Amino acid sequence: MQILIILLQIVILLAIVLLHVAYTTYFERKVIGHMQVRLGPMTVGWHGLLQPIADGIKSFFKEDIIPEQADKPLFLLAPVICLVTMLASLAVLPFAKGWVLADINIGLLFIFAMSSLASYGIILAGWASNSKYTFLGGMRSMAQVISYEIPMGMSLIGVMMLSGSLNLTEIVNSQGGSLFSIYLFPQIIGFFVFFVAMLAETNRVPFDLPEAETELVSGYITEYSGMRYAMFFMAEYIGMMVMASIGTVCFLGGWNGPFPIPFFPPFWFILKVYGFLFLFIWIRATLPRYRYDQLMELGWKLLIPLALLNIFLTGLFKAFF
Amino acid sequence: MLNQFAFLYCASVIIGTALLAVRFKNPVYSVLSVLVLFFHMGGLYLLLNAEFIAAVQVIVYAGAILVLYLFVLFLVSLKDEIKIDRFVNNRRLATAASVGFGICLLYIIPSFKLGAKGDFTVERITNLTHTKAMGFELYSTFLLPFEVAGLILLIAVIGGLVLARKEDEVQK
Numbered sequence: 501m502q503i504l505i506i507l508l509q510i511v512i513l514l515a516i517v518l519l520h521v522a523y524t525t526y527f528e529r530k531v532i533g534h535m536q537v538r539l540g541p542m543t544v545g546w547h548g549l550l551q552p553i554a555d556g557i558k559s560f561f562k563e564d565i566i567p568e569q570a571d572k573p574l575f576l577l578a579p580v581i582c583l584v585t586m587l588a589s590l591a592v593l594p595f596a597k598g599w600v601l602a603d604i605n606i607g608l609l610f611i612f613a614m615s616s617l618a619s620y621g622i623i624l625a626g627w628a629s630n631s632k633y634t635f636l637g638g639m640r641s642m643a644q645v646i647s648y649e650i651p652m653g654m655s656l657i658g659v660m661m662l663s664g665s666l667n668l669t670e671i672v673n674s675q676g677g678s679l680f681s682i683y684l685f686p687q688i689i690g691f692f693v694f695f696v697a698m699l700a701e702t703n704r705v706p707f708d709l710p711e712a713e714t715e716l717v718s719g720y721i722t723e724y725s726g727m728r729y730a731m732f733f734m735a736e737y738i739g740m741m742v743m744a745s746i747g748t749v750c751f752l753g754g755w756n757g758p759f760p761i762p763f764f765p766p767f768w769f770i771l772k773v774y775g776f777l778f779l780f781i782w783i784r785a786t787l788p789r790y791r792y793d794q795l796m797e798l799g800w801k802l803l804i805p806l807a808l809l810n811i812f813l814t815g816l817f818k819a820f821f
Numbered sequence: 822m823l824n825q826f827a828f829l830y831c832a833s834v835i836i837g838t839a840l841l842a843v844r845f846k847n848p849v850y851s852v853l854s855v856l857v858l859f860f861h862m863g864g865l866y867l868l869l870n871a872e873f874i875a876a877v878q879v880i881v882y883a884g885a886i887l888v889l890y891l892f893v894l895f896l897v898s899l900k901d902e903i904k905i906d907r908f909v910n911n912r913r914l915a916t917a918a919s920v921g922f923g924i925c926l927l928y929i930i931p932s933f934k935l936g937a938k939g940d941f942t943v944e945r946i947t948n949l950t951h952t953k954a955m956g957f958e959l960y961s962t963f964l965l966p967f968e969v970a971g972l973i974l975l976i977a978v979i980g981g982l983v984l985a986r987k988e989d990e991v992q993k
Binding site for chain 2: 571574604605606609610612613616617619620623624627635639642643645646649653665666
Protein backbone atom coordinates (compact mmCIF):
# COMPACT_ATOMS: atom_id res chain seq x y z
CA MET A 501 0.00 0.00 0.00
CA GLN A 502 2.80 2.36 0.99
CA ILE A 503 4.55 1.61 -2.30
CA LEU A 504 1.36 2.29 -4.27
CA ILE A 505 0.95 5.71 -2.65
CA ILE A 506 4.57 6.60 -3.43
CA LEU A 507 4.14 5.42 -7.02
CA LEU A 508 1.02 7.54 -7.36
CA GLN A 509 2.90 10.56 -5.99
CA ILE A 510 5.72 9.98 -8.47
CA VAL A 511 3.27 9.79 -11.36
CA ILE A 512 1.52 13.00 -10.30
CA LEU A 513 4.84 14.81 -9.83
CA LEU A 514 6.08 13.67 -13.25
CA ALA A 515 2.85 14.71 -14.94
CA ILE A 516 2.97 18.16 -13.37
CA VAL A 517 6.66 18.64 -14.15
CA LEU A 518 6.29 17.53 -17.78
CA LEU A 519 3.32 19.84 -18.22
CA HIS A 520 5.47 22.61 -16.80
CA VAL A 521 8.21 21.74 -19.28
CA ALA A 522 5.75 22.05 -22.15
CA TYR A 523 4.43 25.37 -20.99
CA THR A 524 7.87 26.74 -20.10
CA THR A 525 8.73 26.45 -23.79
CA TYR A 526 5.51 28.33 -24.62
CA PHE A 527 6.26 30.95 -21.97
CA GLU A 528 9.79 31.30 -23.30
CA ARG A 529 8.66 31.84 -26.88
CA LYS A 530 5.97 34.30 -25.81
CA VAL A 531 8.23 36.32 -23.51
CA ILE A 532 11.11 36.47 -25.98
CA GLY A 533 8.62 37.32 -28.71
CA HIS A 534 7.24 40.27 -26.81
CA MET A 535 10.72 41.41 -25.80
CA GLN A 536 11.65 41.48 -29.47
CA VAL A 537 8.38 43.21 -30.43
CA ARG A 538 6.85 40.09 -31.99
CA LEU A 539 3.78 38.16 -30.89
CA GLY A 540 5.26 34.68 -30.56
CA PRO A 541 3.07 31.62 -31.25
CA MET A 542 -0.47 32.75 -32.10
CA THR A 543 -2.23 30.25 -34.38
CA VAL A 544 -2.76 27.04 -32.37
CA GLY A 545 -5.48 27.79 -29.86
CA TRP A 546 -6.20 31.13 -28.17
CA HIS A 547 -2.93 33.14 -28.35
CA GLY A 548 -1.14 29.90 -29.26
CA LEU A 549 -1.99 28.23 -25.94
CA LEU A 550 -2.12 24.76 -27.48
CA GLN A 551 1.23 25.16 -29.26
CA PRO A 552 3.25 23.03 -26.76
CA ILE A 553 0.70 20.20 -27.06
CA ALA A 554 0.97 20.32 -30.85
CA ASP A 555 4.77 20.33 -30.61
CA GLY A 556 4.68 17.35 -28.28
CA ILE A 557 2.45 15.34 -30.58
CA LYS A 558 4.59 16.26 -33.56
CA SER A 559 7.85 15.14 -31.98
CA PHE A 560 6.19 11.96 -30.78
CA PHE A 561 5.27 10.90 -34.31
CA LYS A 562 8.48 11.95 -36.02
CA GLU A 563 10.84 9.33 -37.36
CA ASP A 564 13.59 8.24 -35.00
CA ILE A 565 16.70 8.52 -37.19
CA ILE A 566 19.91 6.76 -36.17
CA PRO A 567 22.99 7.77 -38.18
CA GLU A 568 24.71 4.86 -39.90
CA GLN A 569 28.15 5.55 -38.48
CA ALA A 570 26.84 6.14 -34.95
CA ASP A 571 27.69 3.99 -31.97
CA LYS A 572 24.20 2.60 -31.70
CA PRO A 573 23.81 1.50 -28.04
CA LEU A 574 25.36 4.68 -26.67
CA PHE A 575 23.46 6.84 -29.16
CA LEU A 576 20.20 5.35 -27.91
CA LEU A 577 21.24 5.50 -24.26
CA ALA A 578 22.48 9.11 -24.08
CA PRO A 579 19.11 10.94 -24.01
CA VAL A 580 17.80 8.43 -21.47
CA ILE A 581 20.73 9.14 -19.12
CA CYS A 582 20.10 12.86 -19.44
CA LEU A 583 16.40 12.66 -18.71
CA VAL A 584 16.52 10.04 -15.96
CA THR A 585 19.17 11.80 -13.89
CA MET A 586 17.26 15.06 -14.14
CA LEU A 587 14.00 13.39 -13.13
CA ALA A 588 15.75 11.63 -10.24
CA SER A 589 16.83 14.91 -8.72
CA LEU A 590 13.18 15.96 -8.52
CA ALA A 591 12.71 13.37 -5.79
CA VAL A 592 14.53 15.30 -3.09
CA LEU A 593 13.04 18.74 -3.72
CA PRO A 594 10.76 19.98 -0.92
CA PHE A 595 7.86 21.84 -2.54
CA ALA A 596 6.23 22.63 0.78
CA LYS A 597 6.37 21.40 4.36
CA GLY A 598 6.24 17.62 3.99
CA TRP A 599 5.70 17.77 0.22
CA VAL A 600 8.83 15.84 -0.69
CA LEU A 601 9.18 12.33 -2.13
CA ALA A 602 12.46 11.39 -0.42
CA ASP A 603 13.49 13.50 2.55
CA ILE A 604 17.10 12.29 2.69
CA ASN A 605 19.91 13.72 4.80
CA ILE A 606 22.17 14.48 1.86
CA GLY A 607 19.60 16.10 -0.43
CA LEU A 608 21.92 18.78 -1.73
CA LEU A 609 24.74 16.34 -2.46
CA PHE A 610 22.28 14.02 -4.20
CA ILE A 611 21.36 16.80 -6.60
CA PHE A 612 25.03 17.52 -7.30
CA ALA A 613 25.61 13.84 -7.96
CA MET A 614 22.69 13.66 -10.37
CA SER A 615 23.66 16.79 -12.26
CA SER A 616 27.21 15.53 -12.63
CA LEU A 617 25.85 12.26 -14.03
CA ALA A 618 23.63 14.15 -16.45
CA SER A 619 26.74 15.48 -18.16
CA TYR A 620 27.47 11.91 -19.28
CA GLY A 621 24.35 12.01 -21.41
CA ILE A 622 25.62 15.09 -23.23
CA ILE A 623 29.17 13.80 -23.62
CA LEU A 624 28.05 10.42 -24.91
CA ALA A 625 25.54 12.00 -27.28
CA GLY A 626 28.37 14.09 -28.70
CA TRP A 627 30.69 11.16 -29.11
CA ALA A 628 28.25 8.45 -30.18
CA SER A 629 26.66 10.47 -33.01
CA ASN A 630 30.01 10.37 -34.82
CA SER A 631 29.69 13.84 -36.29
CA LYS A 632 32.01 16.83 -36.01
CA TYR A 633 29.36 19.24 -34.73
CA THR A 634 28.05 16.96 -32.03
CA PHE A 635 31.56 16.02 -30.97
CA LEU A 636 32.66 19.64 -30.61
CA GLY A 637 29.43 20.42 -28.75
CA GLY A 638 29.99 17.47 -26.43
CA MET A 639 33.60 18.44 -25.73
CA ARG A 640 32.65 22.03 -24.98
CA SER A 641 29.91 20.91 -22.67
CA MET A 642 32.24 18.51 -20.89
CA ALA A 643 34.80 21.23 -20.16
CA GLN A 644 32.05 23.67 -19.19
CA VAL A 645 30.23 21.35 -16.84
CA ILE A 646 33.43 20.25 -15.09
CA SER A 647 34.55 23.85 -14.65
CA TYR A 648 31.26 25.18 -13.35
CA GLU A 649 30.41 22.32 -11.04
CA ILE A 650 33.21 23.50 -8.75
CA PRO A 651 31.97 27.08 -8.12
CA MET A 652 28.40 25.72 -8.03
CA GLY A 653 29.22 23.34 -5.19
CA MET A 654 31.39 25.88 -3.39
CA SER A 655 28.78 28.64 -3.56
CA LEU A 656 26.36 26.44 -1.66
CA ILE A 657 28.88 25.53 1.06
CA GLY A 658 28.12 28.89 2.71
CA VAL A 659 24.45 27.89 2.89
CA MET A 660 25.41 24.51 4.33
CA MET A 661 27.58 26.23 6.96
CA LEU A 662 24.80 28.62 8.03
CA SER A 663 22.08 25.98 8.20
CA GLY A 664 24.32 23.16 9.46
CA SER A 665 22.57 20.60 7.29
CA LEU A 666 22.49 19.10 3.82
CA ASN A 667 18.81 18.25 4.09
CA LEU A 668 16.83 20.64 1.88
CA THR A 669 13.84 20.78 4.25
CA GLU A 670 16.09 21.73 7.14
CA ILE A 671 17.81 24.38 5.04
CA VAL A 672 14.40 25.97 4.44
CA ASN A 673 13.41 25.64 8.10
CA SER A 674 16.62 27.24 9.32
CA GLN A 675 15.90 30.34 7.24
CA GLY A 676 12.77 31.12 9.23
CA GLY A 677 9.63 32.74 7.90
CA SER A 678 10.52 36.41 7.58
CA LEU A 679 11.95 38.20 4.55
CA PHE A 680 15.10 39.35 6.32
CA SER A 681 16.17 35.96 7.61
CA ILE A 682 16.54 34.32 4.19
CA TYR A 683 20.07 33.46 3.10
CA LEU A 684 20.02 35.81 0.11
CA PHE A 685 21.36 38.67 2.24
CA PRO A 686 24.13 37.00 4.28
CA GLN A 687 25.09 34.88 1.25
CA ILE A 688 24.90 37.53 -1.45
CA ILE A 689 28.33 36.59 -2.88
CA GLY A 690 27.33 32.94 -2.79
CA PHE A 691 24.10 33.74 -4.58
CA PHE A 692 25.92 35.65 -7.32
CA VAL A 693 28.32 32.74 -7.91
CA PHE A 694 25.44 30.26 -7.76
CA PHE A 695 23.41 32.21 -10.26
CA VAL A 696 26.17 32.45 -12.87
CA ALA A 697 27.14 28.81 -12.36
CA MET A 698 23.47 27.85 -12.65
CA LEU A 699 23.24 29.45 -16.09
CA ALA A 700 26.40 27.63 -17.16
CA GLU A 701 25.35 24.27 -15.73
CA THR A 702 22.07 24.31 -17.58
CA ASN A 703 23.78 25.36 -20.85
CA ARG A 704 21.68 28.50 -21.12
CA VAL A 705 22.50 31.83 -22.73
CA PRO A 706 25.04 33.45 -22.26
CA PHE A 707 26.83 30.12 -21.73
CA ASP A 708 25.09 28.02 -24.38
CA LEU A 709 28.30 27.19 -26.22
CA PRO A 710 27.60 23.43 -26.34
CA GLU A 711 24.58 24.07 -28.57
CA ALA A 712 25.61 27.32 -30.23
CA GLU A 713 23.37 27.39 -33.31
CA THR A 714 25.54 29.79 -35.27
CA GLU A 715 28.67 27.67 -34.97
CA LEU A 716 27.68 24.10 -34.27
CA VAL A 717 24.20 23.69 -35.83
CA SER A 718 22.68 22.39 -32.55
CA GLY A 719 25.79 21.07 -30.82
CA TYR A 720 25.45 17.64 -29.27
CA ILE A 721 21.82 17.16 -30.34
CA THR A 722 22.42 17.77 -34.05
CA GLU A 723 21.95 14.12 -35.05
CA TYR A 724 18.93 13.46 -32.86
CA SER A 725 15.36 13.63 -34.07
CA GLY A 726 11.83 13.01 -32.91
CA MET A 727 11.28 11.75 -29.39
CA ARG A 728 14.99 11.46 -28.53
CA TYR A 729 15.49 15.11 -29.41
CA ALA A 730 12.49 15.93 -27.23
CA MET A 731 14.06 13.98 -24.36
CA PHE A 732 17.16 16.19 -24.44
CA PHE A 733 14.86 19.17 -24.60
CA MET A 734 12.87 18.01 -21.58
CA ALA A 735 16.08 17.24 -19.67
CA GLU A 736 17.33 20.77 -20.28
CA TYR A 737 14.12 22.37 -19.06
CA ILE A 738 13.80 20.08 -16.06
CA GLY A 739 17.42 20.96 -15.29
CA MET A 740 16.45 24.62 -15.32
CA MET A 741 13.58 23.94 -12.96
CA VAL A 742 15.74 21.88 -10.60
CA MET A 743 18.38 24.60 -10.48
CA ALA A 744 15.68 27.24 -9.93
CA SER A 745 14.29 25.12 -7.09
CA ILE A 746 17.73 24.81 -5.50
CA GLY A 747 18.11 28.58 -5.70
CA THR A 748 14.68 29.00 -4.12
CA VAL A 749 15.38 26.50 -1.35
CA CYS A 750 18.89 27.65 -0.52
CA PHE A 751 18.66 31.41 -0.90
CA LEU A 752 15.03 32.55 -1.06
CA GLY A 753 13.50 30.68 1.86
CA GLY A 754 11.73 27.89 -0.03
CA TRP A 755 7.99 27.66 0.50
CA ASN A 756 7.84 30.44 3.11
CA GLY A 757 6.13 33.62 1.95
CA PRO A 758 4.65 36.80 3.37
CA PHE A 759 1.50 34.95 4.42
CA PRO A 760 0.53 31.26 4.22
CA ILE A 761 -1.83 30.25 1.41
CA PRO A 762 -4.57 27.86 2.60
CA PHE A 763 -5.12 24.57 0.69
CA PHE A 764 -2.06 25.10 -1.52
CA PRO A 765 1.15 25.36 0.58
CA PRO A 766 3.67 25.24 -2.31
CA PHE A 767 2.29 28.49 -3.75
CA TRP A 768 5.26 30.69 -2.80
CA PHE A 769 7.78 28.04 -3.81
CA ILE A 770 6.26 27.79 -7.26
CA LEU A 771 6.06 31.57 -7.60
CA LYS A 772 9.78 31.89 -6.79
CA VAL A 773 10.65 29.14 -9.27
CA TYR A 774 8.63 30.96 -11.94
CA GLY A 775 10.60 34.10 -11.09
CA PHE A 776 13.84 32.23 -11.72
CA LEU A 777 12.53 30.81 -14.99
CA PHE A 778 11.54 34.28 -16.11
CA LEU A 779 15.10 35.47 -15.32
CA PHE A 780 16.49 32.62 -17.44
CA ILE A 781 14.33 33.71 -20.36
CA TRP A 782 14.96 37.40 -19.84
CA ILE A 783 18.71 36.78 -19.93
CA ARG A 784 18.31 34.72 -23.10
CA ALA A 785 16.53 37.61 -24.81
CA THR A 786 19.09 40.15 -23.62
CA LEU A 787 22.66 38.86 -23.57
CA PRO A 788 24.98 37.70 -26.37
CA ARG A 789 27.00 34.49 -26.07
CA TYR A 790 30.32 34.30 -24.28
CA ARG A 791 33.46 33.27 -26.14
CA TYR A 792 34.94 29.96 -25.05
CA ASP A 793 38.11 31.32 -23.41
CA GLN A 794 36.06 34.03 -21.67
CA LEU A 795 33.82 31.31 -20.27
CA MET A 796 36.78 29.38 -18.85
CA GLU A 797 38.41 32.53 -17.50
CA LEU A 798 35.20 33.61 -15.76
CA GLY A 799 34.75 30.21 -14.16
CA TRP A 800 38.26 29.58 -12.94
CA LYS A 801 39.60 33.06 -12.28
CA LEU A 802 36.55 34.86 -10.94
CA LEU A 803 33.85 32.50 -9.68
CA ILE A 804 36.02 29.96 -7.85
CA PRO A 805 38.06 32.61 -5.93
CA LEU A 806 34.81 34.44 -5.12
CA ALA A 807 33.23 31.23 -3.84
CA LEU A 808 36.31 30.51 -1.70
CA LEU A 809 36.18 34.05 -0.32
CA ASN A 810 32.51 33.52 0.51
CA ILE A 811 33.34 30.31 2.42
CA PHE A 812 36.09 32.15 4.31
CA LEU A 813 33.85 35.07 5.23
CA THR A 814 31.02 32.77 6.29
CA GLY A 815 33.49 30.84 8.45
CA LEU A 816 34.69 34.07 10.10
CA PHE A 817 31.08 35.12 10.65
CA LYS A 818 30.23 31.76 12.23
CA ALA A 819 33.34 31.85 14.44
CA PHE A 820 32.85 35.36 15.84
CA PHE A 821 29.07 35.84 16.07
CA MET B 822 16.80 -9.71 4.10
CA LEU B 823 16.36 -6.69 1.85
CA ASN B 824 19.81 -5.46 2.88
CA GLN B 825 21.39 -8.78 2.01
CA PHE B 826 19.68 -8.81 -1.34
CA ALA B 827 20.86 -5.28 -2.03
CA PHE B 828 24.39 -6.20 -1.02
CA LEU B 829 24.42 -9.26 -3.27
CA TYR B 830 23.08 -7.20 -6.15
CA CYS B 831 25.68 -4.45 -5.71
CA ALA B 832 28.54 -6.88 -5.19
CA SER B 833 27.69 -8.97 -8.25
CA VAL B 834 27.28 -5.87 -10.43
CA ILE B 835 30.64 -4.57 -9.18
CA ILE B 836 32.37 -7.82 -10.07
CA GLY B 837 30.58 -8.07 -13.40
CA THR B 838 31.35 -4.51 -14.51
CA ALA B 839 34.95 -4.83 -13.32
CA LEU B 840 35.34 -7.86 -15.59
CA LEU B 841 33.62 -6.05 -18.45
CA ALA B 842 35.92 -3.04 -18.00
CA VAL B 843 38.87 -5.31 -18.71
CA ARG B 844 37.15 -7.26 -21.47
CA PHE B 845 35.74 -4.48 -23.65
CA LYS B 846 37.72 -3.74 -26.82
CA ASN B 847 36.46 -0.15 -26.96
CA PRO B 848 38.00 1.88 -24.09
CA VAL B 849 34.97 4.20 -23.98
CA TYR B 850 32.82 1.21 -23.06
CA SER B 851 35.39 0.24 -20.43
CA VAL B 852 35.14 3.65 -18.83
CA LEU B 853 31.35 3.43 -18.85
CA SER B 854 31.37 0.05 -17.13
CA VAL B 855 33.67 1.53 -14.50
CA LEU B 856 31.06 4.28 -14.14
CA VAL B 857 28.41 1.66 -13.35
CA LEU B 858 30.89 0.06 -10.94
CA PHE B 859 31.42 3.33 -9.05
CA PHE B 860 27.69 3.83 -8.88
CA HIS B 861 27.23 0.47 -7.16
CA MET B 862 30.16 1.19 -4.86
CA GLY B 863 28.08 4.17 -3.76
CA GLY B 864 25.23 1.71 -3.16
CA LEU B 865 27.48 -0.37 -0.90
CA TYR B 866 28.38 2.72 1.13
CA LEU B 867 24.68 3.51 1.48
CA LEU B 868 24.12 0.02 2.89
CA LEU B 869 26.74 0.83 5.52
CA ASN B 870 24.82 4.02 6.48
CA ALA B 871 27.67 6.09 5.03
CA GLU B 872 25.50 8.36 2.93
CA PHE B 873 28.02 11.20 2.73
CA ILE B 874 30.73 8.93 1.34
CA ALA B 875 28.20 7.45 -1.08
CA ALA B 876 27.34 10.88 -2.48
CA VAL B 877 30.98 11.93 -2.65
CA GLN B 878 31.82 8.67 -4.38
CA VAL B 879 29.36 9.48 -7.15
CA ILE B 880 30.23 13.19 -7.37
CA VAL B 881 34.02 12.85 -7.32
CA TYR B 882 34.70 9.52 -8.98
CA ALA B 883 31.79 9.21 -11.37
CA GLY B 884 31.18 12.90 -11.96
CA ALA B 885 34.69 14.30 -12.17
CA ILE B 886 37.47 11.73 -12.52
CA LEU B 887 35.80 9.45 -15.06
CA VAL B 888 34.75 12.43 -17.15
CA LEU B 889 38.41 13.45 -17.30
CA TYR B 890 39.29 9.90 -18.39
CA LEU B 891 36.72 10.17 -21.17
CA PHE B 892 38.17 13.53 -22.15
CA VAL B 893 41.60 11.99 -22.59
CA LEU B 894 40.19 9.00 -24.45
CA PHE B 895 38.39 11.25 -26.91
CA LEU B 896 41.53 13.29 -27.56
CA VAL B 897 43.72 10.34 -28.54
CA SER B 898 43.09 8.43 -31.72
CA LEU B 899 41.80 5.15 -30.36
CA LYS B 900 42.47 3.01 -33.43
CA ASP B 901 46.13 3.93 -33.72
CA GLU B 902 47.23 4.20 -30.14
CA ILE B 903 45.46 1.34 -28.41
CA LYS B 904 47.38 -1.53 -29.88
CA ILE B 905 49.02 -3.31 -27.02
CA ASP B 906 50.55 -6.76 -27.19
CA ARG B 907 49.13 -9.28 -24.77
CA PHE B 908 51.00 -9.50 -21.51
CA VAL B 909 51.17 -13.30 -21.68
CA ASN B 910 50.81 -14.41 -25.25
CA ASN B 911 50.07 -18.04 -24.44
CA ARG B 912 46.54 -19.12 -23.67
CA ARG B 913 47.40 -22.13 -21.49
CA LEU B 914 50.03 -20.29 -19.48
CA ALA B 915 47.61 -17.41 -18.89
CA THR B 916 44.84 -19.77 -17.76
CA ALA B 917 47.19 -21.59 -15.39
CA ALA B 918 48.46 -18.36 -13.90
CA SER B 919 45.02 -16.88 -13.34
CA VAL B 920 43.56 -20.09 -11.90
CA GLY B 921 46.56 -20.38 -9.55
CA PHE B 922 46.11 -16.78 -8.50
CA GLY B 923 42.40 -17.38 -7.93
CA ILE B 924 43.15 -20.39 -5.68
CA CYS B 925 45.61 -18.27 -3.70
CA LEU B 926 42.93 -15.62 -3.17
CA LEU B 927 40.38 -18.21 -2.02
CA TYR B 928 43.00 -19.62 0.36
CA ILE B 929 43.49 -16.22 1.97
CA ILE B 930 39.77 -15.59 2.69
CA PRO B 931 39.57 -17.56 6.03
CA SER B 932 42.25 -15.37 7.58
CA PHE B 933 39.98 -12.34 7.19
CA LYS B 934 38.91 -11.02 10.59
CA LEU B 935 36.54 -8.21 11.50
CA GLY B 936 38.25 -5.29 13.25
CA ALA B 937 37.34 -4.15 16.76
CA LYS B 938 34.16 -2.10 17.01
CA GLY B 939 34.65 1.66 17.36
CA ASP B 940 32.68 4.27 19.28
CA PHE B 941 30.25 4.91 16.48
CA THR B 942 27.27 2.58 16.57
CA VAL B 943 24.64 2.65 13.83
CA GLU B 944 22.16 4.46 16.12
CA ARG B 945 24.67 7.12 17.03
CA ILE B 946 25.45 7.84 13.39
CA THR B 947 21.81 8.01 12.36
CA ASN B 948 21.12 10.39 15.25
CA LEU B 949 24.06 12.63 14.43
CA THR B 950 23.74 12.21 10.63
CA HIS B 951 26.71 10.67 8.92
CA THR B 952 27.98 13.95 7.49
CA LYS B 953 28.35 15.50 10.95
CA ALA B 954 29.88 12.36 12.47
CA MET B 955 32.47 12.27 9.71
CA GLY B 956 33.18 15.98 10.01
CA PHE B 957 33.79 15.75 13.74
CA GLU B 958 36.10 12.77 13.41
CA LEU B 959 37.97 14.24 10.45
CA TYR B 960 38.68 17.56 12.17
CA SER B 961 39.50 16.18 15.61
CA THR B 962 40.86 12.63 15.73
CA PHE B 963 42.25 12.51 12.21
CA LEU B 964 43.27 16.15 11.84
CA LEU B 965 46.94 15.44 11.09
CA PRO B 966 46.37 12.84 8.34
CA PHE B 967 43.72 15.14 6.87
CA GLU B 968 46.13 18.07 6.72
CA VAL B 969 48.86 15.85 5.26
CA ALA B 970 46.48 14.72 2.52
CA GLY B 971 45.64 18.38 1.85
CA LEU B 972 49.34 19.20 1.57
CA ILE B 973 49.93 16.35 -0.87
CA LEU B 974 47.06 17.59 -3.04
CA LEU B 975 48.47 21.11 -2.92
CA ILE B 976 51.84 19.79 -4.11
CA ALA B 977 50.07 18.01 -6.96
CA VAL B 978 48.28 21.23 -7.95
CA ILE B 979 51.52 23.22 -7.92
CA GLY B 980 53.23 20.45 -9.87
CA GLY B 981 50.49 20.56 -12.49
CA LEU B 982 50.85 24.34 -12.75
CA VAL B 983 54.63 24.10 -13.16
CA LEU B 984 54.31 21.49 -15.92
CA ALA B 985 51.69 23.51 -17.79
CA ARG B 986 53.76 26.70 -17.54
CA LYS B 987 56.93 25.11 -18.94
CA GLU B 988 55.20 23.95 -22.08
CA ASP B 989 53.85 27.43 -22.61
CA GLU B 990 57.32 29.02 -22.52
CA VAL B 991 58.76 26.51 -24.97
CA GLN B 992 56.05 27.38 -27.47
CA LYS B 993 56.93 31.05 -27.31
